[in-house]
Amino acid sequence: NSKVIQTPRYLVKGQGQKAKMRCIPEKGHPVVFWYQQNKNNEFKFLINFQNQEVLQQIDMTEKRFSAECPSNSPCSLEIQSSEAGDSALYLCASSLTGNERLFFGHGTKLSVL
Amino acid sequence: QQNVQQSPESLIVPEGARTSLNCTFSDSASQYFWWYRQHSGKAPKALMSIFSNGEKEEGRFTIHLNKASLHFSLHIRDSQPSDSALYLCAVRGGSGNKLIFGTGTLLSVKP
Numbered sequence: 001n002s003k004v005i006q007t008p009r010y011l012v013k014g015q016g017q018k019a020k021m022r023c024i025p026e027k028g029h030p031v032v033f034w035y036q037q038n039k040n041n042e043f044k045f046l047i048n049f050q051n052q053e054v055l056q057q058i059d060m061t062e063k064r065f066s067a068e069c070p071s072n073s074p075c076s077l078e079i080q081s082s083e084a085g086d087s088a089l090y091l092c093a094s095s096l097t098g099n100e101r102l103f104f105g106h107g108t109k110l111s112v113l
Numbered sequence: 114q115q116n117v118q119q120s121p122e123s124l125i126v127p128e129g130a131r132t133s134l135n136c137t138f139s140d141s142a143s144q145y146f147w148w149y150r151q152h153s154g155k156a157p158k159a160l161m162s163i164f165s166n167g168e169k170e171e172g173r174f175t176i177h178l179n180k181a182s183l184h185f186s187l188h189i190r191d192s193q194p195s196d197s198a199l200y201l202c203a204v205r206g207g208s209g210n211k212l213i214f215g216t217g218t219l220l221s222v223k224p
Contacts, residue, residue, distance in 0.1 A: 004156075033212070041151075041199055043214035056211050091157070099145055099205065101159035102212060 003027070006092050006105035007074075013082045013112050021108040022074040025094030031055075032069050033102060034077050037089040049075065050098070082112040115140045115206045119215035127223055132189040134218045136202030139183065145205040146178055147212070148187045152198045160200075161187070192222045 005024040013019045025032050034046040047057035049069040057067075064083075069075040079086055089109050093102035116139040126132050134148075145164055151157040163169045163176045163185065173192075178185040189196055202215040 035214070041217045041219070043201065043217075045211045045213060048211055093157075101147065101162065102149075102157075104156040104158070106156045 004092055004094050004103050004105035006090075006108050008108060009106065011108055011110045013110065015083060015112055016081050017112075018078060018080060019082045019086070019110055019112070020076060020078040021090055021110070022076050023092030023094075023105060024074045025069075025092070026103050029094035029096055029103070031095040031098055032075050033093045033095070034067060034075075035091045035093065037091055037107070039088070043091075046077070048098075055098070079110075082110070084112050086110060087112045115143070115204060115213045117202060117204050117213050117215040119200075119202055119218050121218060122216070123219040123221070125221045125223060126192050128192060128194060130192050130222075132192045132196070132220060132222075134187045134189075134200050134202075134220070135184065136186065136204075136215050137184050138204045138213075140204070140206040141180070141183065143180070143204045143206050145212075146176070146185050147203040147205075148174075148176065149201040149203060149214075150198045151201065157201060192220075194222045194224050196220060197222045 003026040030051045033048040036044040047067045048055045064080045067077045089107040091107045093104045120135045147162045148160040149157045163178045169176045173190045175188045200218045203212045
C-alpha cells in the first residue's frame with residue numbers, strides 16, 4: 001500500500017472553478033513532486049519542493065496552478081480556474097533526496113466538466 | 114529540454130516470453146535512469162535503476178544503459194501475466210533534479 005496519501009481520490013469541477021488537492025508525503029521525505037498524467041498516460045512534471053522551498057516548476061504551473069508544502073501540513077496543488085484540458089490524474093510523489101526513487105500516491109483524478 | 118521517448122507504445126507477448134522495452138533520451142548529461150511500473154488503477158512503483166553504463170540484473174528484470182547512444186532498455190525474462198502494466202522510463206538530467214518520464218509502453222502478457 002502506498003504511504004503517500006492523496007486526497008480526494010476523485011474531484012469533479014465545472015470550468016472556471018477552483019480545484020484543490022492534497023498530498024501527505026511519506027514520513028521523513030523532504031522532496032515532493034507533482035505530476036499530471038493525462039488520458040494518454042503521458043506524465044508531465046509540474047513542480048517539486050524540498051521541504052517548503054520550490055525547486056523547479058514549469059511555466060504552466062506559474063500561471064493558473066499554485067502549490068505549496070507548508071511545514072507540519074499536507075502539501076497542496078490548486079488550479080485557480082479549471083479548464084477542460086486540466087482533466088487528468090494528478091500524482092504526488094515523495095523522495096528522500098532528489099536522486100532516490102520516487103514513492104507515488106494513488107493520485108487525484110480531476111474531471112472538469 | 115529533456116526529451117524521453119519509449120518504444121514500442123504497446124506490446125502483447127505470450128506468457129514465458131522475453132520482453133524488451135526501449136527508452137531514448139536527449140540530454141547527454143543525464144545521470145540517473147529509472148524504470149517504473151504502473152498497474153491499471155494503481156500508483157506507479159519504481160522497478161529498477163541504473164546510474165552507469167552497462168547492465169544490471171534483478172531477478173527476471175535486466176536494465177541496459179548506453180549513454181553514448183542515449184539509450185537504455187528493460188528486459189523481462191519469462192514474462193508473467195502479472196507483469197501486464199504500463200512501463201515508464203524516467204531520466205534525471207544533468208541540471209536540476211526533476212525526473213522526466215517517457216511516453217510509456219503498455220505491456221500485456223497473455224496466458
